[in-house]
Amino acid sequence: MGVWKSLLERAKEKKDELQRKAVRKAARGAVEAAGKVVDAASRVVEDAVFGETAKAEPDEAAAPPDPFAKLKKAEAERKAAERAEKAAAKARARGEDEPRRK
Numbered sequence: 586m587g588v589w590k591s592l593l594e595r596a597k598e599k600k601d602e603l604q605r606k607a608v609r610k611a612a613r614g615a616v617e618a619a620g621k622v623v624d625a626a627s628r629v630v631e632d633a634v635f636g637e638t639a640k641a642e643p644d645e646a647a648a649p650p651d652p653f654a655k656l657k658k659a660e661a662e663r664k665a666a667e668r669a670e671k672a673a674a675k676a677r678a679r680g681e682d683e684p685r686r687k
Contacts, residue, residue: 651657
């Protein structure tokens with residue numbers, strides 16, 4: 586009897602979990618649809634207030650700045666310094682005053 590009870594409880598828990606997931610998915614869909622409605626309404630209001638405006642295409646140049654630009658620059662400078670140091674060490678090992686140029 587205990588086995589059947591535990592199986593029934595598991596089935597009921599799984600059913601409840603699936604219902605919660607379905608409700609969440611429906612709520613996300615409703616929020617997305619509401620957002621689209623708000624966007625469309627705002628465009629209509631904007632056109633009514635300001636008249637027909639030319640639709641501006643987003644600029645590629647107006648892309649957000651790279652948050653890691655400073656780190657990448659510092660890394661590139663560090664690597665360049667390491668290459669220069671290696672070249673100088675090789676030149677010293679060969680007995681030359683200045684490293685060879687490519």
